[in-house]
Amino acid sequence: MSEPAPLLTVDGVVKEFGLRRTAAERVQRAQPEAHRAVDDVSFSLRRGEILGLAGGSGSGKTTLARCLVRLVEPDAGTIDLDGADVRAASGRDLRELRRRMQMVFQDPYASLNPRMTVGTALHEAGRVHQRPGSENGEQFVREALERVHLSASLAKRRPRELSGGQRQRVAVARALAVGPEVLIADEAVSALDVSVQAQLLNLFLDLRDDLGVAILFVAHQLAVIAEVADRVAVMHRGRLVEVGETAAVFGDPQDDYTKALLAAHPHPRLARVAS
Amino acid sequence: MNPLLTIEGLRVEFGPADAPLVAVDGAALSIGPGEIVGLIGESGSGKSLTCRSVMRLVPRPGRVAAGHIEFDGRDVLAMTPQQLRDFRAHEAGMIYQDPFSSLNPVFRVRDQLSETLRANLGMGKAQARTHAVALLDGVGIPDPERRALSYPHELSGGMRQRVMIALATASQPRLLLADEPTTALDVTTQAQILSLLTRLREERGMSVLLVSHDFGVIAQVCDRVAVMYGGHVVETGPIGALYDNAQHPYTHALLDSVPRLESAGRATRRPGIAGVPPELNEVLPGCVFKPRCRYAQPSCESVSMALQPVAPGHETACPVRPLAAADGRPAARAGAQT
Numbered sequence: 001m002s003e004p005a006p007l008l009t010v011d012g013v014v015k016e017f018g019l020r021r022t023a024a025e026r027v028q029r030a031q032p033e034a035h036r037a038v039d040d041v042s043f044s045l046r047r048g049e050i051l052g053l054a055g056g057s058g059s060g061k062t063t064l065a066r067c068l069v070r071l072v073e074p075d076a077g078t079i080d081l082d083g084a085d086v087r088a089a090s091g092r093d094l095r096e097l098r099r100r101m102q103m104v105f106q107d108p109y110a111s112l113n114p115r116m117t118v119g120t121a122l123h124e125a126g127r128v129h130q131r132p133g134s135e136n137g138e139q140f141v142r143e144a145l146e147r148v149h150l151s152a153s154l155a156k157r158r159p160r161e162l163s164g165g166q167r168q169r170v171a172v173a174r175a176l177a178v179g180p181e182v183l184i185a186d187e188a189v190s191a192l193d194v195s196v197q198a199q200l201l202n203l204f205l206d207l208r209d210d211l212g213v214a215i216l217f218v219a220h221q222l223a224v225i226a227e228v229a230d231r232v233a234v235m236h237r238g239r240l241v242e243v244g245e246t247a248a249v250f251g252d253p254q255d256d257y258t259k260a261l262l263a264a265h266p267h268p269r270l271a272r273v274a275s
Numbered sequence: 276m277n278p279l280l281t282i283e284g285l286r287v288e289f290g291p292a293d294a295p296l297v298a299v300d301g302a303a304l305s306i307g308p309g310e311i312v313g314l315i316g317e318s319g320s321g322k323s324l325t326c327r328s329v330m331r332l333v334p335r336p337g338r339v340a341a342g343h344i345e346f347d348g349r350d351v352l353a354m355t356p357q358q359l360r361d362f363r364a365h366e367a368g369m370i371y372q373d374p375f376s377s378l379n380p381v382f383r384v385r386d387q388l389s390e391t392l393r394a395n396l397g398m399g400k401a402q403a404r405t406h407a408v409a410l411l412d413g414v415g416i417p418d419p420e421r422r423a424l425s426y427p428h429e430l431s432g433g434m435r436q437r438v439m440i441a442l443a444t445a446s447q448p449r450l451l452l453a454d455e456p457t458t459a460l461d462v463t464t465q466a467q468i469l470s471l472l473t474r475l476r477e478e479r480g481m482s483v484l485l486v487s488h489d490f491g492v493i494a495q496v497c498d499r500v501a502v503m504y505g506g507h508v509v510e511t512g513p514i515g516a517l518y519d520n521a522q523h524p525y526t527h528a529l530l531d532s533v534p535r536l537e538s539a540g541r542a543t544r545r546p547g548i549a550g551v552p553p554e555l556n557e558v559l560p561g562c563v564f565k566p567r568c569r570y571a572q573p574s575c576e577s578v579s580m581a582l583q584p585v586a587p588g589h590e591t592a593c594p595v596r597p598l599a600a601a602d603g604r605p606a607a608r609a610g611a612q613t
Contacts, residue, residue: 198532
């Protein structure tokens, strides 16, 4: 397999959050040390690849994902999307970069406007970014829904009339409606039941294969990443501790934290915990 | 051996009595002394309501409309308020998914524990405080003297769940009802909580009803498991039998949907289960799983959902049993489809 040029290159990204001073620190007029949520993270995402981002809660996965589209402003480092400097962009350029890098969040109920029908929400995304075909609303919406294997009849419904799985598909459809090159899925299947989750995972694989979208797939469940990711990056306390081909990392982990995560993973086979 | 807890024909309803919405319909379950039984199902399957019914904690306007719950020979549904209070205080404990909302945020951990000990076990103030620290030590909280003085918000999720377990097991109950106790926790913390539950079972002979939607969690600690779908228990049996020889198409499909670490490096497409679970107001004739079942037959509309024996201790609600192999050997499970 020849090495395709990376689509998204992240180099040395840092995000610190200031902490409130404790009483003792206020008395001594000392500044608390900032919390490094993302600590010198570098990785690349290739075209048409699914990169899994694993890690425990509080490891900085979500902060990193948000830094990439600058929903959280990184403090240092460079983010390069196919030659464009994401950190330097502003105004129209930033909007265009965000069109090319779309996010899907864990809770579609919170990320869809409850008062908008599915069709309106999808069409709005297309209109805002002046997507080709968005002049014809009905057809644009139908195509967007078909892309995520939903029936066009759902266009008239509102989010609360949909099941959890359908809602998450709509959230994916809206991200895809603006023609992104990168999809950042932040725990996009974590809240779903396994039977629905399996179908969503298939959808992500279809998107990679049919549309060639690169996907950064953030998840805390290692098995979910194992099912879809080509490569996996493991995060711990803000740092990437291990990056590699999924089979290699899960088959022969090098880092102690990765080993601990894999060992703690609940195995559906009869692996009893020691008491 | 007589079971410690027996649930028979449990029916939980919401809404008007003349047109009820049935959330749990005819659920049956039994737990032996010292046994860990898993109750698994997807959202809305009625697993939490079944668990809460045992404590008579079905949230209003829900109500237990029919059925029988027997704890050690006593009828739980017929208990007077005083008996119920005793039952909750001494015989059964319950822990929930979110330990933070079950703990009082303005009291120190020690004070919450000693309040329980004084009320339920009649301990004095000093004795209760000492015992509270011992309880924290017993659930594996490091530096229990210092931690006892913490407020809930100062503890991590895993620590809070340990405190909840200490509270629920303070009076040495014989049954612990655990409703998704590890769902909000990290995998590493989850493993610790699960091994704590196993240890409590071994040290005290405590029975556990573990409600979860995660087959991995169930497999790690349970002896037996009951699978719920649409308010019915559709299959129950020893954990090994369910894995290797699932007889209900729902159990089978659910197991096939579970993502596996072994798929690493081979993109895996699992079939999942087409369609959506039934709504509460949908009354389906016959088998509730029929609309989504890949083996459905016309006769499925008239079958009963009663459990029928497959092997000793293994029962299924599917009378068609399309997964049973003709030669009596367990049918091979369809592998991951790549």
